[in-house]
Amino acid sequence: MKTFTVSIILFAGFLFVSGFNLDNAIVPPEAILSGGPPKDGIPAILEPRFVQPREARFLDGSDAVIGVRIGNEARAYPLKILNWHEVVNDTINGVPIVVTF
Known part of the structure; x- marks a missing residue:
């Protein structure tokens, strides 16, 4: 109380x-009550780790991803992970990006 x-x-x-x-x-x-996580309660991914598609056993073929390609480098950010973090800070081909969901 x-x-x-x-x-x-x-x-x-x-x-x-x-x-x-x-x-x-x-x-x-x-x-009216405040809800949800507190400020900074959802940690951003600051140093994402990637695996080759054939090694991504945590994903099904139907799992959605956000795809980003800059030059000859492409990355996939699974929504399954973004549901928990919402923000990924990354650098692709020297270009800093933010992926949000």
Whole structure:
């Protein structure tokens, strides 16, 4: 109960300083709770590791990937992994990229 009370107080304070006018809100502002992971709660992949396609036994042939090709270098970022990390920082052919999902 203490955590709930603190959450409501923090959220109400956020609403006050955020500039949102909630006078006509359908849901009472005090009933709105923060959800999801905290800030920086989903770690980015900063040094991705890759395997050859025939070695990727953790993937099925129907698993979706985000593909990136720069010059003659191509990489596949499986959504199965991006579901947990959402961000990959990588460099392909000397070009820094970010893959997000």
